[in-house]
Amino acid sequence: SLSYGLSKSLVFYLADILNASAHASAHGSKVTASVVVPSTIDTPQNRSAMPKANFSHWVKADEIADTLLLIADKRTTAWRENVIKVYGQA
Numbered sequence: 001s002l003s004y005g006l007s008k009s010l011v012f013y014l015a016d017i018l019n020a021s022a023h024a025s026a027h028g029s030k031v032t033a034s035v036v037v038p039s040t041i042d043t044p045q046n047r048s049a050m051p052k053a054n055f056s057h058w059v060k061a062d063e064i065a066d067t068l069l070l071i072a073d074k075r076t077t078a079w080r081e082n083v084i085k086v087y088g089q090a
Contacts, residue, residue: 039090
């Protein structure tokens with residue numbers, strides 16, 4: 001829907017604003033804002049709602065968790081990626 005798409009784009013824009021603000025900070029902030037965007041997540045609720053779908057193409061919860069761990073790792077502080085798409089095979 002239009003409202004869903006608009007709200008999602010505003011969250012992306014908020015990450016842009018936060019990153020620009022941190023980068024311009026006189027204190028040299030190393031804070032980075034990222035938005036993790038998964039495709040359909042393989043959950044019991046989604047399987048029940050879409051029983052004819054190909055579940056093998058859906059993103060697993062542990063794949064999302066792995067992405068979050070990678071983002072939080074101190075070795076990725078140089079990243080400035082605002083939107084991280086976790087789509088699997090979708």
